[in-house]
Amino acid sequence: MSSAQTEDAGRDAADRPGGQAAVEGFSAADTSDVAAMSYEQARAELVETVSRLETGGAGLEESLALWERGEALADRCEAWLEGARQRLQQVRERTADGAGPVG
Secondary structure, eight states: OOHHHHHHHHHHHHHSGGGOOSSTTOOOOOOTTGGGOOHHHHHHHHHHHHHHHHHTOSOHHHHHHHHHHHHHHHHHHHHHHHHHHHHHHHHHHHHHTTOOOOO
């Protein structure tokens, strides 16, 4: 592995929980932009990522990176959906209390 690859793997590993690379010698997927994505953006990329994994044409390292990014995208989608569930629950509670929906 070149020193540039080692540095990249080290940087990626530093971003992972516990500071560990997913697999020794492989760099982790870049997921730094996922937190800023809308639900629709994350879902569309997740669908594309799953499709790429299902076709099976990627090598091992690319497949691992796709999987990691897919996990981050799925987590982002779930966070959006959980936020929507909480908002709906708040509206239901206000409506049940006679306050009516907030608009």
